[in-house]
Amino acid sequence: MNGTRTELxxxxxxxxxxxxxxxxxxQAGDAAAFGELVSIYMQRCYxxxxxxxxxxxxxxxxxxxxxxxxxxxxxxxxxxxPFYPWLYQILRRLCYNFTRDTSSRRRKLERAGGWLVxxxxxxxxxxxxxxxxxxxxxxxxxxxxxxxxxxAQREVFVLKEFEGLKYREIAELLDVPMxxxxxxxxxxxxxxxxxxxxxx
Numbered sequence: 180m181n182g183t184r185t186e187l188x189x190x191x192x193x194x195x196x197x198x199x200x201x202x203x204x205x206q207a208g209d210a211a212a213f214g215e216l217v218s219i220y221m222q223r224c225y226x227x228x229x230x231x232x233x234x235x236x237x238x239x240x241x242x243x244x245x246x247x248x249x250x251x252x253x254x255x256x257x258x259x260x261p262f263y264p265w266l267y268q269i270l271r272r273l274c275y276n277f278t279r280d281t282s283s284r285r286r287k288l289e290r291a292g293g294w295l296v297x298x299x300x301x302x303x304x305x306x307x308x309x310x311x312x313x314x315x316x317x318x319x320x321x322x323x324x325x326x327x328x329x330x331a332q333r334e335v336f337v338l339k340e341f342e343g344l345k346y347r348e349i350a351e352l353l354d355v356p357m358x359x360x361x362x363x364x365x366x367x368x369x370x371x372x373x374x375x376x377x378x379x
Contacts, residue, residue: 199258206253213253217246220263223342224270230337231274233326241277245270267352271334278330317375324374332367339364 198219204212224245229238248269256265325333338349339360346364350357 195261198262202256202258202262205250206256206258208253210250213250216262220266221246223263224266227267227337227342228270228274230341231271231330231334232277237277241273242270245273248273264352268354271353275330320375321371324371327374328367328370332363332370335360335363336367336371 198216201212201215205216221242224242225238228241228245229235232238232241245266249266252269256262325336328336334353335349338344338352339346344352346357346360349360353360
């Protein structure tokens, strides 16, 4: 058991060392090194944005913009610290500014959670029409319920339930106390439970 854990720790340390090398090269203006960082984190960045804004197209645009801004600000990178939390702060500001736009905010929030619906559709059984109907009903309720969560609660919910981050990791990403993360997640789950009550 200890040998396995040590091996995992070695792999993690090797990954961090490799990332630090990429960050140093990117700081020096190496576009290929920055491109490797983009390849590593683009999908994670996209899904984080999708959880906040709800639209696949907007999430793609915002995640790409986050990388553009990160490249421009690469001089502020610290090779001794993980890249993603720094990138996430850029992405988060972009997403928050996007949703504050009064002309699109309501529409974007209502569409939040649509990516969950798409995922559920893939997993739905096509052999049982009654189950498909029930799944469709659940999907609609789930999409609506997630879309109605306040943005701060939805962000924590997505990071915990769909990115699988631990409370401490979320607190570090959002730069808030761990208790705040827990209370937001609790509130989000309570809201969802009320909205989805009676559905399997």
